[in-house]
Amino acid sequence: MEWDASIWSVVVAVLGGAIRIGTPFIFVSLGECLTEKSGRINLGLEGNLIMGAMVAYATAYLTGSPWLGVLAAGFSGLLLGLIHALLCQHPRVNDMAVGIAMMLFGTGVAFFLGKPYIQPQAPHLPSLALGDWSSSPTVQAALNINALFFFGIACVFIMHWFLNNARWGLTVRVTGESTNAALALGINIRRVRLLSTMAGGFLASVGGSYLSLYYPGSWSEGLSSGQGLMAVVLVIFARWNPIHCLYASLLFGGAAALGPALQSVGVTWGYYLFNAAPYVLTLVIMIVTSSAKQTLPGMPAEFAK
């Protein structure tokens, strides 16, 4: 009987964790997805995430409004995306390396400017308590869902519609699939990639604001555990499809919640190994589905070059 209860509470905690831990993944993976659809990779979203977390927390603390914090975070990401895009415009400059540089730079600046905000308490983003019907505190905790999650879901469907139906969305995809076709259509490739990288940076930094303004819910230098770096991985996992990005984010969020959930019912063995589960899973999937002779299905063709 007790064993049943433990399993049940682990399942609820993992499902709740999928939403709670997965929300920032939704934003970073959508941002990366958009950038990659335009034919460029941004490996530096970790910098955006941390910068967004810091800017959101500082703004929320100074103005008292967490939503202003989210907005300010987005703009900081826009700026980092702009730097990335301007650097990568030149064919000689390696976009992978620029991504790593932007990650180090964004992290450094965020730590530097964020020093005064480690102590003070900023207001949190509101959340909806959807679990009030239940008497179980585990269920209540799992169903206490932050407003940004719903915003993230909305972004998923908007992005899906945008990439499949909107004129601009199709422009982004043409640019990512074939620069020759884009040139023939008179598309300004540089501008499309610039805007896609900036918009992607915006989304990733919004994801960062969730970290500092809701869960874990304060600004510190150990806030991110590489969620931004995982963006690239999530997008491969999701095959460059926004809706699949949502599923992948929830899956990775749930996987990340597994270790703590098991720990809470007394299974402490292998806590850190469970943390590695999403990375192992991704690597295995990449190995199984890749091929030396062709690119992954769904991958923008220009991006593969």
Add this chain to the structure above:
Amino acid sequence: MLRALEAIAISLGALLVSGILVALFIVATGNAPGEVFYSIYRGAFGNWFSWQNTLVRAAPLMLTALCTAIPARLGLIVIGGEGAMVVGGLAAAIVGIHLQTWGPWFVLPSMLVTGCITGGLLVALAGALRHYRGVNETISSLLLNYIAIAVLMFLVVGPLKDPATMNKPSTYSIGEQNMMGALGDSAIHWGLAFGVVTCLVLWVLARYTAVGFAADVIGGNARAARLVGLPVGKLLIGACLIGGAAAGMAGVIEVAAVHGRANASLNAGYGYAGILIAFLARHNPIAIIPFAILLGGIRASGGLLQRAHDLPDATVLVIQGIIFIVILAADMVYGKFGLFKPREAN
């Protein structure tokens, strides 16, 4: 010769530009750039004490930089230095713990060999996946970093944990008598010698041997290399193996010369800073030595910046980030200066 001069000129120019940007940043924080630069100089190279501090930090940076630089000569961007350093140090610690009583002349070489092989295999895996399965090596090496860190943490807080290390969970000690000593009567450990010698050996290999030439051909044009019958796959995987072994050696040194045990400080960002140095040095093993010393110096000056100017320790990260971005942007100006163009034959 002209190309080497161009590379040196552009790297120095990029450092100058980053210096100006860093100065602007310092002004924005309300400090006097001249004083801060002087403090960085004092903290890094001002006296023998700071030189020692700098060189101790430079040693692992040279080795992790090689992990990116060697595969990059063949056109691969590997960022697995962090993971290779972690598994190298971990493997060395395990060997050291178990062979503790065999005497340092047996223990240290065994640690070195196992650490290098383990680190090398980790990065070689990324190279092999690239060659045989077309898996992007940057992303697979990134994933391997995370997996390596998870394994380290699992072993360090779990099966290998020394109960005496409460605050910072670590493995059991490899034994005081088995530690790598210092150079002469300085505070600099032998790791520096390992770093410098490895850079020099790999420079000779890259510059003066057929293998090094073949590697450069692959880096220039992989398809052409295949057409002339070079064993592209073997060379790719071999380069990754060498790079990973170098980063693994950094881990061995961290364990054998600094801590005497494996713990989370194996994962202190040396791998990521190494990527920066590799790009600064334009993947030339011998150029890695001065740039690693420069970066080691900037990192060593962090403490002084904090005390003298009340600048947070993250200042060093900002400076690193600015240098990295400028050095990558400097790729744009290659071939733009007539001065460095070879004279055309009449």
